[in-house]
Amino acid sequence: MIKLYDYFRSSAAYRIRIGLNLKGLGYESVPVSLIDGEQSAPDNLARNPQGLVPTLEIDGHTLTQSLAILDYLDRKQPDPAFLPEDAAQASHVLAMALAVACDIHPVNNLRILKYLRHELGQEQEPIDDWYRHWIAEGFAGLETMAKTYGGEYLSGDTPGLADICLVPQMYNARRFETPLDGYPTLVAYDAKLTALPPFAAAHPDVVKP
The missing domain is CATH 3.40.30.10 (Glutaredoxin)
Known part of the structure; x- marks a missing residue:
């Protein structure tokens, strides 16, 4: 198992x-x-x-x-497959996945937020502003990448690595009330993906202990 x-x-x-x-x-x-x-x-x-x-x-x-x-x-x-067969397209998909996994997510990880509060003495409002800032910073570039390289899904003809990274980040963006009006392409992909059974079954509200 x-x-x-x-x-x-x-x-x-x-x-x-x-x-x-x-x-x-x-x-x-x-x-x-x-x-x-x-x-x-x-x-x-x-x-x-x-x-x-x-x-x-x-x-x-x-x-x-x-x-x-x-x-x-x-x-x-x-x-x-999580990546397309074409080498260039696979590189674009990986770049979009890394934009989330390496640029947005790490600076908003729970241990970072705890450090801001406990070691640096920040209140919740500036911490939330920090969180939303880095999502907005990352989503601005990712929106353009999605328009340029996305297909039926962000990763191409089938959901792949970029989609796997996008959906959890969109969930967190909404949790922290990040305005998403500037990212219509990402919102559209997220809506399509979260309706698919493999994504729906993984949602935090479904798996919450």
Whole structure:
């Protein structure tokens, strides 16, 4: 049995739930509460030395980092593929995925928000402004990329890596009341994707413990 160490609102874990669903792979979800600090418990650190989620136990391996896990799933089960066959288009899809996973998400991760509050003494309002600023900064470029390189889905003819990264980030944008009027292409892709069963089944409201 595939085992996913998961937190329902973690963007990175949300990506893995989508990826597993797209590949048609069943899994057991083991909740790790980020709010309660369970990510820093010895048992989680033994699985994931960074003290993060997700961690995936599969095929006798213990895997960490969401994009690395998705790469493993794609290599082991190539159909449906997360990246197009064309090298240039695959590069564009990867760039859009990285725009979320490397540029937007890390600066808005829970541990960053906690640092702003506890170590830097910021109140909730400027923290929320921080969050929305970096989403807006990232979505501005991603909107243009989506118009230029997107197809039926953000990743092309079928949902892929860029779509897997987009949907959790759109969920978080709405959680923090980020204005989305300036990103109609991203909003349209998100609406199409969240209606698909593999995405709908991975939604935090569905998997919440």
